Amino acid sequence: MNSHKILILFVIVFGLVGCEQASKGFSLPIGDPAQGEEVFLSMQCLSCHEMEGYERPESGEDKLSVTLGGKVATLKTYAELVTSVINPSHQLAEGYELSDIQHEGESVMPVYNSVLTVEQLINLITFLESRYELEPYTRTEYIIYR
Numbered sequence: 662m663n664s665h666k667i668l669i670l671f672v673i674v675f676g677l678v679g680c681e682q683a684s685k686g687f688s689l690p691i692g693d694p695a696q697g698e699e700v701f702l703s704m705q706c707l708s709c710h711e712m713e714g715y716e717r718p719e720s721g722e723d724k725l726s727v728t729l730g731g732k733v734a735t736l737k738t739y740a741e742l743v744t745s746v747i748n749p750s751h752q753l754a755e756g757y758e759l760s761d762i763q764h765e766g767e768s769v770m771p772v773y774n775s776v777l778t779v780e781q782l783i784n785l786i787t788f789l790e791s792r793y794e795l796e797p798y799t800r801t802e803y804i805i806y807r
């Protein structure tokens with residue numbers, strides 16, 4: 662093989678590796694969390710959600726309260742977060758009484774798609790993502806009887 666062919670081979674191999682990485686996942690551009698927080702507050706997400714560090718508007722006793730953010734055992738993927746905002750009924754949040762969070766299979770969460778601009782969505786998701794923290798891993802202790 663002459664050096665010219667080797668060079669072409671390199672370009673092809675590295676070109677392919679590059680493609681593979683680029684196609685691994687899809688995400689929107691990184692947004693601005695401070696502006697995302699403004700969206701979160703102005704859209705009144707807190708009327709149904711609670712989030713550490715945020716006061717809820719006149720919270721009554723039996724108010725719907727789905728927790729967002731905080732320490733979790735498994736982080737939501739970027740795609741899951743986006744999906745839960747643009748298509749809330751796709752996968753309902755776990756750990757809640759079904760009758761509280763859905764009606765005839767549809768999430769009670771409003772669909773904001775015609776309300777949010779793409780820029781607001783990008784910022785909102787960046788803000789939400791920054792509010793989750795992975796819980797430190799704790800080992801299960803086993804007692805072995807012999």
Ligand code: HEC
Pocket residue numbers: 700701704705706707708709710725727728729742745746749750752753754755761762763768769770771773785789
């Ligand atoms: C009228 C009540 C209501 C409002 C307002 C509301 N949500 Fe929700 N949201 C829910 C309910 C109920 C769920 C649980 C069912 C589901 O997963 O759709 C939920 C689920 C979610 C989840 C997934 C949580 C999980 O643990 O899976 C996210 C993220 C979320 N909402 C974000 C938002 C954001 C951001 C806003 C404001 C733009 C908002 N919600 C406004 C009721 C609401």
